[in-house]
Amino acid sequence: MYQAPSDRIVEILHREPASDPIGVYGWVRSRRDSKAGVSFIDLSDGSCLQGLQIVVPSDLENYSEVLERAVLGASIRVTGQLVASQGRGQAVEVQASEVAIIGDCDPEHFPIQKQHTSLEHLRSIPHLRIRTRTFQAIMRIRSYLAHSVHSFFASQGFAWVHTPIITASDCEGAGAMFRVSTLDADQPPRNEQGNIDWSQDFFGREAWLTVSGQLEGETYACGLGRVYTFGPTFRAENSNTSRHLSEFWMIEPEMAFCDLDGNRHLAGAFLRSVIGNTLQACEDDITFLERQLPSARGLRRNLDVIANKDLRHITYDEAIERLIASGKSFEFPVHWGIDLQAEHERFLVDTVFKGPVAVTNYPKEIKAFYMRLDDNHRTVAAMDVLVPRMGELIGGAQREDRLDILRQRLHESGLDPEAYTDYLDLRRFGSVPHAGFGLGFERLVCLVTGASNIRDVIPYPRTPGHCP
Ligand code: 4AD
Ligand code: MG
Numbered sequence: 001m002y003q004a005p006s007d008r009i010v011e012i013l014h015r016e017p018a019s020d021p022i023g024v025y026g027w028v029r030s031r032r033d034s035k036a037g038v039s040f041i042d043l044s045d046g047s048c049l050q051g052l053q054i055v056v057p058s059d060l061e062n063y064s065e066v067l068e069r070a071v072l073g074a075s076i077r078v079t080g081q082l083v084a085s086q087g088r089g090q091a092v093e094v095q096a097s098e099v100a101i102i103g104d105c106d107p108e109h110f111p112i113q114k115q116h117t118s119l120e121h122l123r124s125i126p127h128l129r130i131r132t133r134t135f136q137a138i139m140r141i142r143s144y145l146a147h148s149v150h151s152f153f154a155s156q157g158f159a160w161v162h163t164p165i166i167t168a169s170d171c172e173g174a175g176a177m178f179r180v181s182t183l184d185a186d187q188p189p190r191n192e193q194g195n196i197d198w199s200q201d202f203f204g205r206e207a208w209l210t211v212s213g214q215l216e217g218e219t220y221a222c223g224l225g226r227v228y229t230f231g232p233t234f235r236a237e238n239s240n241t242s243r244h245l246s247e248f249w250m251i252e253p254e255m256a257f258c259d260l261d262g263n264r265h266l267a268g269a270f271l272r273s274v275i276g277n278t279l280q281a282c283e284d285d286i287t288f289l290e291r292q293l294p295s296a297r298g299l300r301r302n303l304d305v306i307a308n309k310d311l312r313h314i315t316y317d318e319a320i321e322r323l324i325a326s327g328k329s330f331e332f333p334v335h336w337g338i339d340l341q342a343e344h345e346r347f348l349v350d351t352v353f354k355g356p357v358a359v360t361n362y363p364k365e366i367k368a369f370y371m372r373l374d375d376n377h378r379t380v381a382a383m384d385v386l387v388p389r390m391g392e393l394i395g396g397a398q399r400e401d402r403l404d405i406l407r408q409r410l411h412e413s414g415l416d417p418e419a420y421t422d423y424l425d426l427r428r429f430g431s432v433p434h435a436g437f438g439l440g441f442e443r444l445v446c447l448v449t450g451a452s453n454i455r456d457v458i459p460y461p462r463t464p465g466h467c468p
Contacts, residue, residue: 006077010048017084017092024052024094025102027131028074033067040087041070041099043078046136049284053085053093054078066099073105073112073131119456126460126468134292137285138449138457144282145445148274149230149251156269158226158253163213165232168205169419175235177208178246209234212438213252214370215423218399221254221434222426228253230441238464242453243390245442247462254436260372260381260398263435264358267385267394268311270439271356276307278448289450295389296450302388303448305355312357314348316340316379319359322352339366340384345391356387358394369413370423371397372433373405383437390446396437403427 006023026045033039037058042051056066070076079098085091111121112131122129129135153160166180182202183189191197198206213229220227233250253266279286279300290299314322323334323344332341340348340359348357361379364371371380385394400406406427410417417424445457455461460468 008047009043009045009050009052012052012082012094013048013050013090013092015082015092017082019081021079021097022082022094023077023079025077026052026075028070028072028076028105029133030072031070039063039066039070041076041078043076044133044136046130048140049133049137049288050090053087053090054080054096054099055093056096056099060096060099062099065101069101069104070099071105071107073107073110074101075103075105076101119453123455123461130459133288135456137288137292138445138451139459141278141282141285141289141449142445142457145274145278145448146230146441148277149441151277152270152273153228153253156226156266158228159220159224161213161217161220161224161227161229162231163210163216163220163229165210166203166207167210168203168207169215175211176237177211178234178236180207180209211235212250214254214436214438217252217254217436218434219422219426221256221436222430222432225257226253226255240464242455243443243446245454245458245461245463246467248454248458249441251439251441251444252436254434256432256434258398258435259433260360260383260435263396263398263437264311264313264360264383267358267383267396267437267439271311271385272307274444275303275448279303279307286448286450293450293452295452299450302355306387309355311385312353312355313360314353314357315360316362316382319344319348323347326351337363337365342391345386349386349388349391356385356393358383358385364409367397369409369415370399370406372400373409381435385437385439387443387447389452390443393443393447394437394439396435398433398435401427401431401433403431 006025009024009026012022012024026043029042029044029051031039031041039056041054041056043054044051060066077100078094078096080094080096082092083095085093111125112128122132130139189197189200210233212233213231217227217229229252231249232247234247236246255262286300290296320334320336328347330343334344360383361374362382363378364373364380367380367382371382373380381398383396384392387393400409403424406424407417410420442454442457446454449457451457
């Protein structure tokens with residue numbers, strides 16, 4: 001078993017007072033020196049929201065050193081005894097018998113100060129913002145959510161597949177791609193026509209970073225039955241919004257012998273499970289963020305609704321009718337065939353359903369070639385799940401499993417069937433109805449933490465023009 005160097009504060013806080021000495025490491029969050037000749041240190045080690053109160057008596061051998069060096073941000077090691085606390089706010093505290101300074105922190109230059117530091121400012125110091133309670137709370141929730149995602153799929157019999165990050169398929173249609181190349185950017189080799197000769201590149205052909213693991217996920221679903229991917233995804237779109245990242249993590253389940261209804265029920269069960277679990281396990285952090293972030297008002301109540309209610313459902317046709325019947329004047333006028341804009345999605349989520357909703361069966365013209373054509377030949381078996389504040393959280397579909405129709409759809413979309421022979425093989429050899437979706441993990445973290453900007457829920461955000 002892993003031998004930890006010391007006890008973690010999250011565990012210590014739940015213990016009964018005891019006479020055995022304990023050792024604890026952490027960073028000073030604040031220090032208060034009382035006139036009565038004792039100092040109180042609020043010590044944090046990142047393991048939980050609450051700090052551990054350290055009581056330092058003035059007769060400690062190096063008390064003057066503690067006063068000088070145990071300042072905000074400094075790292076220390078404390079040895080002492082766990083006793084019942086006299087003060088309010090904590091059941092136990094540590095009566096220190098030894099305080100050793102491990103790392104000094106220059107209070108004048110430490111960019112994280114006690115007074116409220118704006119999220120904008122903290123975004124410029126991603127390596128230090130994790131020293132704040134806000135980012136520790138967000139990142140603990142992020143980590144717990146990731147574990148819940150894996151637990152959910154494991155409990156439902158899904159195999160986790162690791163689809164490639166480098167891909168040679170350039171036209172999944174999901175978004176603009178980042179090129180992966182080792183050619184000399186100043187002097188790339190050229191062919192007789194004067195074009196860049198990609199056959200001399202690392203893979204002997206052009207390659208990119210993946211925009212989605214879906215196509216590979218489908219091949220594995222057609223062998224393992226139920227699979228999911230959970231990994232980094234890259235989009236080179238110039239979208240500078242609070243909901244877009246150039247590098248984000250996507251969760252993509254894919255199920256054989258499954259139709260659009262099954263897909264929607266999986267999405268509903270997934271959201272209820274991961275949000276319900278996180279709401280319980282991360283209660284302190286969520287409660288803290290609800291108070292801390294203006295965008296997180298009503299957070300627990302909203303999450304409670306998602307965790308306990310069935311996912312609502314509306315077809316695209318009905319959604320358009322609702323939008324028109326509302327009589328509201330939208331910036332983008334509503335008529336059948338439009339792609340839903342953020343203002344339309346907001347109206348459906350905030351006003352009509354007052355919570356998440358799955359919108360299905362969109363016009364084929366505005367959705368990808370691989371979505372199964374409905375019998376009406378107007379719409380496809382698409383599904384988007386819209387949620388408060390973030391808009392689209394999930395995009396998915398039942399896939400086209402009929403070879404001739406898929407060929408026709410590729411053709412209509414101006415794509416070369418030659419580039420999709422593997423994909424078409426699935427429809428040649430034991431084709432099955434199958435369905436899946438993609439969920440943007442950071443949008444889920446925004447939903448659960450109440451954060452309003454997606455740059456605040458990933459450790460090192462990459463966005464257009466920004467990769468420090
Ligand atoms: O709707 P999208 O583009 O769907 C796909 O890529 C499908 N191949 C998924 C599938 O069926 N397996 O992306 C899926 C989700 C979106 O709903 C959104 O939550 C998230 O991925 N997403 C982004 N998140 C952050 N930054 C971006 N630039 C994102 N683009 C998409
Ligand atoms: Mg989408």
